Amino acid sequence: MTNSSLDFSFIVGPEDAGARLDKLVLARIPGDAPARSLIQSWIKGRMIWINGQPCTKPSFCPPSMSLVRVRAALPQSGPVPMSGKIHEIYRDDHILVLNKQPGLSVHPAPSVELPTLVNFLISRDLFSGHFPDPDRPGIVHRLDKDTSGLMVVALNPDMAQKLSQAFQDREVEKKYLALVLGRPEKDQGEINQDLDRDPRSRVRMAVTRSGRPARTKYRVVHTGSDSKWSLVGLEILTGRTHQIRVHMAHLGHPVLGDSLYGREIHRTWDLKHRILAKLVKRQLLHSAKLGFKHPASGQWVSFAQALPKDFFRVFLYLEKKMQRVAITGAMGSGKSTVSRILRNLGYPVFCADSCVAGLYQPGQDGWTLIQRRFGDRFFDSSEGPVNKARLAEAIGQDKDILLEINHLIHPLVRHRLNKFWKEHRAKRVAFAEIPLLFESGLTKDCDLSVGVFCPDSIRGDRLEKKLGTGHGKAAVLDGHQLSQPEKIRRCALVVDNSAGPDDLEQRVRSLAIMLRYLRIKQVKKEAGLFQTRFDPDKVFHDTP
Incomplete structure (x- = not known):
């Protein structure tokens, strides 16, 4: 390969204003013009200067009256040596x-x-x-x-x-x-x-x-x-x-x-x-x-x-999967408040209680199944919703009714929960408030469980204000669920709701940060598994 050296200068005239540098240089090379890609390689290789300074952008448009100097090697045969990475x-x-x-x-x-x-x-x-x-x-x-x-x-x-x-x-x-x-x-x-x-x-x-x-x-x-x-x-x-x-x-x-x-x-x-x-x-x-x-x-x-x-x-x-996080806890622990904070932060939140309330409305699947099984026992009229107070009173007297209701309603909740996950699959994380997470077996439909803890004395006061019926009925309803210590023990993460609303909001924000950390950790783990699993020596070990 032989090269002829180029070393010349020119002034950008008013008629060339707005023209690209690579085109200006190409038009002024004597003899047969090389490929413009070669000119561009000269520019990127700092072989062309404008007003005493190297220019590395082929698309740059020099202003009128600029001095352009070209110092490069024009190949006569064979490729041009150029520096670059070889692995x-x-x-x-x-x-x-x-x-x-x-x-x-x-x-x-x-x-x-x-x-x-x-x-x-x-x-x-x-x-x-x-x-x-x-x-x-x-x-x-x-x-x-x-x-x-x-x-x-x-x-x-x-x-x-x-x-x-x-x-x-x-x-x-x-x-x-x-x-x-x-x-x-x-x-x-x-x-x-x-x-x-x-x-x-x-x-x-x-x-x-x-x-x-x-x-x-x-x-x-x-x-x-x-x-x-x-x-x-x-x-x-x-x-x-x-x-x-x-x-x-x-x-x-x-x-x-x-x-x-x-x-x-x-x-x-x-x-x-x-x-x-x-x-x-x-x-x-x-x-x-x-x-x-x-x-x-x-x-x-x-x-x-x-x-x-x-x-x-x-x-x-x-293959990315949305992080499906369940929020659970004992009655009065503050699950709904945690869900509200998460919604305010922009996260999608499913509420199992709201889902059940919808299923109890006239003509809905839950309403139909309960009517078929129990007749008009838990209805004020043939076209009215399920009377939840009457149903709760019956459950307090007969636990078998609770088992039957759960058998009818929980599959419907699971179906709607999975529909919710699917609707939000493009999100990095979504939440579901499920009071009976462990009792219903819905843990299989979630990736992570977060328990909301609140001291029993504070929970009792909240339930009395909410239910207006004293601690007795609250204790009966609480007794149909796993105890608070058992629920918290089964959860992967815990949010402490003992110190008031401001503290709780800060703890929920910290929860979101922790969940992001866990997602990143999981991605890194999956990347490592991908690299190991699809190693070429393993992949082609038994290729036919």
Whole structure:
């Protein structure tokens, strides 16, 4: 590769006011103009100065009468050395195995923006010998620009020839992981469909009857809880352009983020969701395992590369679960006050007592079931609501009635509770005030229980004011529930309601902070489990 040095200056005239810097420089380079992407790389590399100061923004519009100076190397043949990160996995005198980051093209081409992997490689002076194609030194296979993962690069022409032959003879193990839409009908299989250029678009490949043979094995590794996405392990037995992406789209399960082959199907799943759109910035395809005979020693070598962070972020988002928190406690402990504070803080709150009151209204499910079982015993009229006072009096005299009522009503409350959770599933946390949380068995429908504690003497006074019937009836009603010590013992967290309203509000705010801490802790735990569970060595250990 030979370079000619450029060193010239020019003044931005009034007629150029408002023009981009890269376009201004491009128009003033003598001879054949290079690609604008090269000019942009000069600017980002601090090779172009405006009024004595480097400018690193190609889109910057210099004001009129600015002095622009260009000091750069204009390549006559071969790619330009450019500094950039290379994530080395293994290197010796013959080969380099690296983990290519997404968003990086492998080698220069007319439609490719610089820099590329090759630009980074040649800047490190890794190669020896003369390669037949100076634009692609050492490149024996490619990954798509937005595909991440393992690649092998030959460091001299002899190794390049041997590795190229190994790829051509299909003696290289190439395994990938991808997040795809939905779940394939079969847990594993082989896609054997010929590929060729799409006659309607030259930038796309397509399944055709007369294309080049292409074979892809796949296996479902994991499917999301809603079955809208899956992690799939793939092995390509041939090496066609966009092979995995085209084959998975043909199967009806395109790679997440693949706008070229999965655009229409993505729309059915609303990938334009604001948060998900920020997370899925490329096709989520990763070269996870690469094995081949070392071209110098002849020994089989194998490399594995864990999934990148964007896979983790998307996985955690797709599998995120709302924190379902139950608020419970003894009668008069202050559960309703805690619920009111939470509502004022903007959290959704379900109230089991309000739910039951609604079920007791004429024509509602609870009203119908009680009427069928007990007739008019607990009704003032055939069209009136359940008389809760009469029902409570009967329960005080016969505990079997309470058992029957609970048997009728609790399943209805559970149904409405789960409907509430579903309606608010996009929230990070939601609350449900359930006085009979443990007695009703609704703990199975919640993730965490919070008990509201209040000293018995204070509770008694509150109940007397609320019920207006003295401590006797309050004690009877309290006796139909678990004791306060037992309820508090079973709860994961406790809010102390002993010191008045201001103190209680502060304690509820502290509860919200603690719950956030627990959510973050759970996310970190799940991320670690994800990384361990989907380690490529484990995933592909028994791949057919």
